[in-house]
Amino acid sequence: MEKRIAAPEILAEAPAAASASGWRWVGIVAIIVIAAALPFALSKYHVFELTMVMIYAIAVLGLNILTGYNGQISLGHGGFFAVGAYTAAILMHRYGVPYWATLPPAALIGFALGVLFGLPALRFEGPYLALVTLAMALATPQLLKYFDTWTGGQQGINLVKPMPPAGLGIDRDRWLYFVALVVLLLAIRIAANILHGRTGRAFVAIRDHPIAAAAMGIDTAKYKTLAFGTSTLFTAVAGALAAIVIGYVSPEGYSLFLSISFLVGSAVGGIATIGGAIVGGFFIQFVPNLANDISDAAPWAIYGLAMLFFMYTMPRGVVGTLGPWLMRFFATRKTAAPFAARRSEGA
Amino acid sequence: MHQFLQQIFSGLAAGSIYASLALALVMIYRATDLVNFAQGEMAMFSTYIAWTLVNAGLPFWLAFLITLAASFVGGMIIERVVIRPVENAPVLAAVVVTIGLLLIFNSVAGWIYSYTVQDFPSPFPDRPVFGALMTTRDLGVIGVTLLMLVLLFAFFRYTPIGLAMRAAAQNPASARLCGIRVGRMLAIGWGLAAMIGATAGVMVAPVLFLDPNMMGGVLIYAFAGALLGGITSPIGAVVGGLIVGVTENLVGTYLIASQLKLTVAFALIILVLVFRPNGLFGTAIVRRV
Amino acid sequence: MPKRLMVVLVFAGIFATAGGGVCRSGEYSAGASDSEIKIGNTMPYSGPASGYSAIGKSLSAYFAMINDQGGINGRKINFISRDDGYSPPKTVEAVRKLVEEDQVLMVFQSLGTPPNLAIRGYLNDNKVPQLFVGSGADQWNDPKRYPWTMGWQPSYGTEARIFARYVLDNLPDAKIAALYQNDDFGKDYVNGMRAGLGDKAGKMIVATQSYETTDPTVDSQVSALQASGADVLLTAAIPKFTTLAIRKVYDLGWRPTQFVNSVSTSVGSVMKPAGVEKSAGVMSATYTKDPSDPRWHDTPEYQDWLAWMKKYNSSVNVADALAVYGYATAQTLVAVLKASGDNLTRDHVMEVAASLHDLRLPMLLPGITISTGADDYAPIKQMQLQKFDGNSWKVFGDVIKGSGR
Numbered sequence A: 001m002e003k004r005i006a007a008p009e010i011l012a013e014a015p016a017a018a019s020a021s022g023w024r025w026v027g028i029v030a031i032i033v034i035a036a037a038l039p040f041a042l043s044k045y046h047v048f049e050l051t052m053v054m055i056y057a058i059a060v061l062g063l064n065i066l067t068g069y070n071g072q073i074s075l076g077h078g079g080f081f082a083v084g085a086y087t088a089a090i091l092m093h094r095y096g097v098p099y100w101a102t103l104p105p106a107a108l109i110g111f112a113l114g115v116l117f118g119l120p121a122l123r124f125e126g127p128y129l130a131l132v133t134l135a136m137a138l139a140t141p142q143l144l145k146y147f148d149t150w151t152g153g154q155q156g157i158n159l160v161k162p163m164p165p166a167g168l169g170i171d172r173d174r175w176l177y178f179v180a181l182v183v184l185l186l187a188i189r190i191a192a193n194i195l196h197g198r199t200g201r202a203f204v205a206i207r208d209h210p211i212a213a214a215a216m217g218i219d220t221a222k223y224k225t226l227a228f229g230t231s232t233l234f235t236a237v238a239g240a241l242a243a244i245v246i247g248y249v250s251p252e253g254y255s256l257f258l259s260i261s262f263l264v265g266s267a268v269g270g271i272a273t274i275g276g277a278i279v280g281g282f283f284i285q286f287v288p289n290l291a292n293d294i295s296d297a298a299p300w301a302i303y304g305l306a307m308l309f310f311m312y313t314m315p316r317g318v319v320g321t322l323g324p325w326l327m328r329f330f331a332t333r334k335t336a337a338p339f340a341a342r343r344s345e346g347a
Numbered sequence B: 001m002h003q004f005l006q007q008i009f010s011g012l013a014a015g016s017i018y019a020s021l022a023l024a025l026v027m028i029y030r031a032t033d034l035v036n037f038a039q040g041e042m043a044m045f046s047t048y049i050a051w052t053l054v055n056a057g058l059p060f061w062l063a064f065l066i067t068l069a070a071s072f073v074g075g076m077i078i079e080r081v082v083i084r085p086v087e088n089a090p091v092l093a094a095v096v097v098t099i100g101l102l103l104i105f106n107s108v109a110g111w112i113y114s115y116t117v118q119d120f121p122s123p124f125p126d127r128p129v130f131g132a133l134m135t136t137r138d139l140g141v142i143g144v145t146l147l148m149l150v151l152l153f154a155f156f157r158y159t160p161i162g163l164a165m166r167a168a169a170q171n172p173a174s175a176r177l178c179g180i181r182v183g184r185m186l187a188i189g190w191g192l193a194a195m196i197g198a199t200a201g202v203m204v205a206p207v208l209f210l211d212p213n214m215m216g217g218v219l220i221y222a223f224a225g226a227l228l229g230g231i232t233s234p235i236g237a238v239v240g241g242l243i244v245g246v247t248e249n250l251v252g253t254y255l256i257a258s259q260l261k262l263t264v265a266f267a268l269i270i271l272v273l274v275f276r277p278n279g280l281f282g283t284a285i286v287r288r289v
Numbered sequence C: 001m002p003k004r005l006m007v008v009l010v011f012a013g014i015f016a017t018a019g020g021g022v023c024r025s026g027e028y029s030a031g032a033s034d035s036e037i038k039i040g041n042t043m044p045y046s047g048p049a050s051g052y053s054a055i056g057k058s059l060s061a062y063f064a065m066i067n068d069q070g071g072i073n074g075r076k077i078n079f080i081s082r083d084d085g086y087s088p089p090k091t092v093e094a095v096r097k098l099v100e101e102d103q104v105l106m107v108f109q110s111l112g113t114p115p116n117l118a119i120r121g122y123l124n125d126n127k128v129p130q131l132f133v134g135s136g137a138d139q140w141n142d143p144k145r146y147p148w149t150m151g152w153q154p155s156y157g158t159e160a161r162i163f164a165r166y167v168l169d170n171l172p173d174a175k176i177a178a179l180y181q182n183d184d185f186g187k188d189y190v191n192g193m194r195a196g197l198g199d200k201a202g203k204m205i206v207a208t209q210s211y212e213t214t215d216p217t218v219d220s221q222v223s224a225l226q227a228s229g230a231d232v233l234l235t236a237a238i239p240k241f242t243t244l245a246i247r248k249v250y251d252l253g254w255r256p257t258q259f260v261n262s263v264s265t266s267v268g269s270v271m272k273p274a275g276v277e278k279s280a281g282v283m284s285a286t287y288t289k290d291p292s293d294p295r296w297h298d299t300p301e302y303q304d305w306l307a308w309m310k311k312y313n314s315s316v317n318v319a320d321a322l323a324v325y326g327y328a329t330a331q332t333l334v335a336v337l338k339a340s341g342d343n344l345t346r347d348h349v350m351e352v353a354a355s356l357h358d359l360r361l362p363m364l365l366p367g368i369t370i371s372t373g374a375d376d377y378a379p380i381k382q383m384q385l386q387k388f389d390g391n392s393w394k395v396f397g398d399v400i401k402g403s404g405r
Helices: A005-011 A022-040 A043-070 A077-095 A099-121 A126-146 A172-195 A199-210 A209-217 A220-246 A258-271 A273-295 A299-313 A318-330 B002-032 B039-055 B060-086 B091-113 B136-159 B161-170 B172-177 B180-207 B217-231 B235-253 B256-274 C002-019 C049-070 C086-099 C115-126 C155-168 C184-204 C218-225 C238-251 C267-274 C298-313 C321-340 C346-353
Strands: C036-043 C076-083 C106-108 C177-182 C203-209 C233-237 C257-260 C284-285 C382-386 C392-397
Touching: A005 A077, A022 A043, A022 A172, A022 B039, A043 A172, A043 A199, A043 A273, A077 A099, A077 A126, A077 A220, A077 A258, A077 B039, A099 A220, A099 C086, A126 A258, A126 B217, A126 B256, A172 A199, A172 A220, A172 C238, A199 A209, A199 A220, A209 A220, A209 C002, A220 C086, A258 A318, A273 A299, A273 A318, A273 C076, A299 B060, A299 B091, B002 B039, B002 B161, B002 B180, B002 B217, B002 B235, B002 C086, B002 C218, B039 B060, B039 B091, B039 B180, B039 B217, B039 C184, B060 B091, B136 B161, B136 B180, B136 B235, B161 B180, B161 B235, B161 B256, B172 B180, B217 B256, B235 B256, B256 C203, C002 C106, C036 C049, C036 C086, C036 C284, C049 C076, C049 C298, C049 C321, C076 C086, C086 C106, C086 C115, C086 C155, C086 C203, C115 C184, C155 C184, C155 C233, C155 C284, C155 C382, C177 C184, C177 C238, C184 C203, C184 C233, C203 C218, C218 C238, C233 C238, C238 C257, C238 C267, C298 C321, C321 C346
Parallel strands: C036 C076, C036 C106, C177 C203, C177 C233, C233 C257, C257 C284
Antiparallel strands: C284 C382, C382 C392
C-alpha cells in the first residue's frame, strides 16, 4: 500500500533541540512534584496500585520504542518482562543479591536477548514478525516451567519484599513507589534522549521509508536490532521491578494475555509517544478492575468494549491524538513531534 | 514405524482443524489486509448458535445452514459497524479492535452459555479407518477443509466478485475508479470469512467439545499455519495448517523434553520462515521507492 | 484536676458503653461486626481458567441462601469475590484490596496453586486467615510455618498415592503411563504416583506425556503413550482433556487399566461425552457426590442441593461438579463461623477452623468427614476408590485415609 506523506509532517519530524517551551518544563516539574507527594496522601493499597502503573508504563515505553518509533510489531513483550522478573527473582533468591542490584543485570540480559531476537526478526515484517514475537510469548512460560531447578517451576519463587532504608521513616509500599518513580523518570529521560536524537530519527526513518533510509546510508539492520534491544531492555527492567514489588514470580503470571495487554496499553496511550506509555500503564492497571466492578459475569466484554471505545475516539492513542492538539498551545516549532504515528507498512 | 504413521495421521487430523480456521484468516487478510484475531472466537460463537438450534430440535443440516446464513450476516455487520471506524486509522488500532472483539465474544459466550463443556453432534459417523490410524470423522474434517479450499480458490480466481475483492484490497482507490463498491467488498469478505469460521467451528466441535475456550489454542496454531503457508494464499493456509499439525505431533513424540513441544514446534516454523519470509506459498511484498 | 478527671471518666464511660455493642457483645477483627461478616475471595472470572468461576458463583449462591435464612448468628455474610484471571500478580493486588480496602475478615477459597502461593506470605505476615484454599497442592498443610493457611480438599498427591497403592496391591507387574497437564496440578499427580510406588517407580512408570491447556487435542500424546507398551494409564487432566483422552484410548484399540483424577469424574461432563462404552471400567477416587450420577438422585441430600441450585444458583449447570464443590466448601465455612459464636476475631476463627471433629456434610461421600487439629491442617484426608460401570460410579473397598504431608 502506498503512503502519502504531507510536507508539514516531514518538517515536524525535524530534530528537537534541547529547548522546549517554558510551559512544557513547568508542566513536567509540576507532574513530578505531584507524583512525589501522592504517596503521602493515599492509602498503602493505592500507592501499590500506582507503583504497578509506573512499572507497566516502563514496560509499555519499551514497546513504544520498538513498535511505535521503529515500526516493528511485537506480541512477545510479556516474555521479556518475564525474563527481567526471573532474573531479579533468581538473583535475589539464590544468590542473595540486594534488590536494587538486580536491575542492571535485568537490563543487560533484556538487551542481549532483544538483540538476539532482533537479528532473525530483521527478515520479517507485519504479521510474520507478529508470529515470531508471538512465539516468544508462548515459549516463555513453557521454558520457565521446564527449567524448574532454576525457576522453581510451577511453584514459582517467593521473594522477601525489600525494607526501606532505616531512618527514612516511610513504609515498604511508599519506598518501592519512589524506587519505581525514579526508575520511570530515568527511563523517560533515556528514552527521550535516544528518540529525540540521531538514533531516534534513524528509527523513525526506517519505520516510514526503509528504502530511502538505506539509500541515505542508515544501517537498517543495526538500528532495527538496536531498537529491539533497547525496547526489551526497558521491558525487562520493568519486569524486575514488578517481581520485587509483588514479591512472587511464577509462569502463570506471564501469559500471552500480558503481551497483548502491553500492546493494547501502548495503542491506547499512543504508540509513538513517550507520555502515552504512562497512559498505557494506567489503562492496563485500572481498566480490567473497573470492568470487573461493572460486570461480574462478563468482565472481559467490558474490557473489550473499552478498547473499542478508545480506538474509535482516539485511534492514535490518547497522547497521540490529544498531544498534537495540546502542542499547538504550548510548543514551539522546534519541539519534535513524532506524534504523528502513521500507518506503518504491513502491520 | 506404526507409531510414526500414527503420529502423522493424528497430525493431519489436528492439522486440518488448524487449516480450516487458517482459511478464514487468509480470507479476511486478502479482503481487508488485516489479521483478525477474533476469528476463532467468532467461529466459536457461530458454533454455539448452531448448538442452540440443534438443541431446539432442528435437524443438523438445517441448523448448519441457518448458522451459515447468520454468520455471513453477522460478519458483514461486524465489518460495517466495528471495523469500519478504524479502517483508515493506523493498523495497530484495527489490531486492537480485533483483540477487543475477541474478548467480547469470549466473555459473552461464557456468560450466555456458561463454561461447562458441551457435546456437539457430528454429521460424520465415528468409525476407525486405515486400521485405527484415523476415524471417519477425521476424514470428514479433512474433506470439508479441502472442499472449502477449492471453493475459496475458485472464488478468488474465477468469479467476478472474487476479482473485485482482490482489487479492492490491493488498491482501493483504483478499484473505486473502476466502479467497485469497496466498502461492500470488505463487508462481503468478512461475511464469507465468518461463514468459513462457522464451518470450521461446527466441524471441529464434535472433536474438541464445545466450550467458550474451544478455539483459543486453535487460533494460535491456525495463525502459525496461515503464515507458514503464506498469509495471502488459501492453499498455503491448508498446507501450513497440516504441516503445523504434523510437526507438533512428531515433535511431541520424538523430542526428549515433550513439555517443550510448543516451543520447539514454533522454533521450527520460524526456521522455515527465515528461509521463506513470506511463507511457503506467499507472494513477496515488493517495495517501491 | 478532679473536675477534669470527672469529665474524662464520664466520656470514657460513654464510649465504653457505646463501643460495647448495641445488641450483643462481640469481639471482632476487621470485617466482622454485629450485623455482618465480610468474606474475601479471588476467582478466575476471566481468562482461560474461567471455567472455575462456577465455584465462585456457587459460593455466592450458598451465602445468599444462608442470608435468606437469617444469616449466621444473626449476622449477614458479605461475600466479596474479585477476579484475578488466574494471574498471581493480579491475585496479590486483589487480595491487598480485599484486606486493606474492603477490610475483610478472611480470604476464603481463593482458587489455584500459584495464586495462593503468591498471597500466602502476605496473609500470614498480616495474620489474615487464608482459609480452605481452593487447590489440591500439598503445601496447604504446614501449620508450623504458615499458621494462617489451611487447605480443604484431599491433595492431588494424596490421591495419586492411593492409586499407587492400588496398583502395588493388585497389579504388581504393571507398566504405568501417565498423561498430565503441564502445571502444578498435573505434576503433583505424577510426583505423587512416583512417591507412592517408592523404589519401584523407576521400573513401573514407563512413559509420561504432558499437554498444555492450549493444545486442541491430546491424540498425539495418547498415541505415544500407547507405543510405550503400558497397561495402566493415569490421566491427570481437567475434564475436557480427560474426555478426549478416554475417547482416543478406546479408538486406538488400547485397553489399559485407566485411572482418572477426581476433578474429572463427572458422568454428565466427562464419561458420557467420551462415550459410555469407551469409559466403562475407568477407575478413580473421589470424596464428593457426583450430581450427574443417577445413584444419588433419590436421596434427600441431593434433592436439597438441587433445590438450592434451581433457586439460587441457576446460572450454573446442574451437572457441574464444581457446584457441589462450592456448596461443600461454603458449608464448611458456615460451620466454622457458626461455631465461632460472637468471638469473630481472626485468631478465634482460625482456632475453630483448626478444631473440627468429624464434621459431616451432605454432599460428601458417606463415611468421609472433615477433621482438623492444631498440627493437622488437612480437613479432608479420605477418599474412596470407584469404578465406572457405563451408567454410574460404583465405589469399592473401604474409605481410604490418604497419607498426605
